[in-house]
Amino acid sequence: MKTLLCLTVAALSLAAADVAFAHGEVSCAAAPRAERKPTSELVQLLKSKGWVVRKLQMFNGCYEVYGFDEKGRPVEAFFDPKTLARVAVQP
Template sequence: MKTRHLLAALALAPAFAFAHGDIKCDVPKAEWQPQTALQAKLEKDGWKKVRKVKVENGCYEVYGFDENNKRAEKFYNPKTFELVNEVKKP
C-alpha cells in the first residue's frame, strides 16, 4: 500500500515542477513592492498565516493558510500584487 502511494506521489512530482515553470512575471525589479507589503495585504485580506514569501520566475510565491484556512501556494505580481496563479494540491 505504501509503495503505491509513493509511486503516485513520484508520478505527480514532474507535473508540479512543470506547472511552476509556466508561471512568470515580467516586471522590472525597480517597480517591485516589498514582500512585507504583500504579506500585510494578505493578512488584511483574511489569510490565517503567511509562512513564506519567496521569488520564483519573477513572481512572489506565497505559502501559508488562506482566508478559508486551507493550505495555499499562490503566485502574485510583485508590482500590483495581482494573483497570477495558484497551485492546486491533490
C-alpha cells in the same frame, strides 16, 4: 540489494521532479527591484484578508506565497511584484 537501492533512488528522483513542476506555468514580467512593491506590503495585504503566510519567495519573476487562505486551506499562490495582483497559473 543493489537493485532495490537503485530503484528506490530512481523513484525518489522522479517524485522530486514532480514536486518541482507541481505549479504549472507561471511567470511575471521582469521588474527591476526599484519597481517592485515590498514583500512586507504583500504580507500585510494577505493578512488583512485572513491569510497566514508561512513562506514568500521569488519564482519566475513573481512573488510565490505558501500559507493558508482565509478558510484555513493550504495555498500556494503567485503575485505580480509591481501590482501585487494575483497571477493565474496555467496548467
